Amino acid sequence: MENGDLKMKSECKNYIEKILNDNAEQRDAFRAHCGECPECASLASDWKRMRNAAIPVSPVPLSLDFAVLAAADSALKRRMHRKVTIRRIIYYGAAAASVALACLVTIFPPDSTAKNHRVIARNLDWSKFDKELFETAAAIEISHHCISIAGTPDAPNQNLPVIEEEQEQF
Amino acid sequence: MEVKRTDIELIEGYLSGNGLDFEELYDRYKKLLYGYLNNMLPQQQSTVDDIFQQTWLKVIQKLPEYRCNNHFSAWMIRIGHNLTIDHFRKNKKFVNQISIDNEDAPDFPDKDKLVWDSMDQSDFEQALGQVLETLQEEQREVFMLRHNGVSFKEIAEIQNCSINTVLARMQYAIKNLKKNLVEWKTGT
Numbered sequence: 001m002e003n004g005d006l007k008m009k010s011e012c013k014n015y016i017e018k019i020l021n022d023n024a025e026q027r028d029a030f031r032a033h034c035g036e037c038p039e040c041a042s043l044a045s046d047w048k049r050m051r052n053a054a055i056p057v058s059p060v061p062l063s064l065d066f067a068v069l070a071a072a073d074s075a076l077k078r079r080m081h082r083k084v085t086i087r088r089i090i091y092y093g094a095a096a097a098s099v100a101l102a103c104l105v106t107i108f109p110p111d112s113t114a115k116n117h118r119v120i121a122r123n124l125d126w127s128k129f130d131k132e133l134f135e136t137a138a139a140i141e142i143s144h145h146c147i148s149i150a151g152t153p154d155a156p157n158q159n160l161p162v163i164e165e166e167q168e169q170f
Numbered sequence: 171m172e173v174k175r176t177d178i179e180l181i182e183g184y185l186s187g188n189g190l191d192f193e194e195l196y197d198r199y200k201k202l203l204y205g206y207l208n209n210m211l212p213q214q215q216s217t218v219d220d221i222f223q224q225t226w227l228k229v230i231q232k233l234p235e236y237r238c239n240n241h242f243s244a245w246m247i248r249i250g251h252n253l254t255i256d257h258f259r260k261n262k263k264f265v266n267q268i269s270i271d272n273e274d275a276p277d278f279p280d281k282d283k284l285v286w287d288s289m290d291q292s293d294f295e296q297a298l299g300q301v302l303e304t305l306q307e308e309q310r311e312v313f314m315l316r317h318n319g320v321s322f323k324e325i326a327e328i329q330n331c332s333i334n335t336v337l338a339r340m341q342y343a344i345k346n347l348k349k350n351l352v353e354w355k356t357g358t
Binding site: 016017020021043046047049050051053054055056057058059060061064065067068069071072073075076079080 | 184185187189192193196200201204205208209219222223226227230231291294295296298299302313314316317321322333337340341344345347348
């Protein structure tokens with residue numbers, strides 16, 4: 001491989017990124033490779049030298065510092081103002097809605113219980129009502145009759161015949 | 171011992187109303203951006219200042235959208251890079267992607283090795299700043315970004331190309347710089 005030839009062996013390509021990324025992994029394998037490959041060794045040493053050099057940079061002018069920081073400050077103020085405005089809109093909106101609701105309740109009070117009952121009575125189907133009343137009365141009478149024959153759990157009728165329970169057959 | 175706050179903490183602090191957090195963020199990265207722009211636009215001080223300011227204005231504007239998937243420095247440099255490219259386009263100085271495969275790699279004869287090895291550090295640093303200007307824009311950009319600690323993955327995103335292309339540009343940059351530094355030293 002000639003010096004300066006960038007068409008490196010495919011093996012070298014695995015190391016280029018590691019060299020230039022200052023990757024400390026696989027250090028032993030990398031050193032071994034550099035021992036055999038002058039191209040990679042040269043690249044590593046050149047990059048190391050350049051990386052450690054302090055490239056002179058002219059300082060940022062104060063006028064730019066002031067301009068940028070002033071812009072950041074005014075952007076922040078606008079942002080905060082927007083936040084406060086949105087919060088105010090929410091608060092004032094909620095307050096206005098509460099007042100409106102209170103007015104509505106005062107002007108149109110909710111129905112009283114008696115009024116509700118009248119509405120229920122008005123909606124009842126009276127033709128069915130008679131039939132239901134009769135059926136309920138009949139059911140009550142039948143149950144009274146049953147109680148008179150069998151008695152109550154506290155005072156059962158002793159004259160009734162006893163029916164023995166059948167044993168379960170296995 | 172005061173713990174250094176992360177970039178994202180400073181950004182969140184600024185967005186929740188603390189202007190001093192932005193000042194800290196600005197102090198942290200202003201040199202990086204200014205150095206980058208100076209190297210991208212050598213001998214064009216007023217343009218550098220203009221793009222520097224525009225970049226920060228855009229950063230301020232876009233900070234609420236910043237997601238910490240990338241490093242803040244790479245994100246900021248990307249904004250600066252796009253503005254620089256816009257400037258090149260406006261001035262019709264933009265050089266399209268040069269095919270580096272067709273470019274000849276510089277030769278480095280043995281006599282130059284001696285000169286290279288004999289350069290002292292102060293000479294070397296002084297010369298490096300000057301010969302950087304002789305590099306092609308893409309190579310110079312890759313070299314400067316990597317020198318400032320931006321990863322190759324992020325550089326590839328900034329330049330909108332593959333990592334392999336970035337790595338090749340970096341190799342060419344190092345080889346060309348070496349050759350030009352020796353020429354600078356020998357006065358040829």
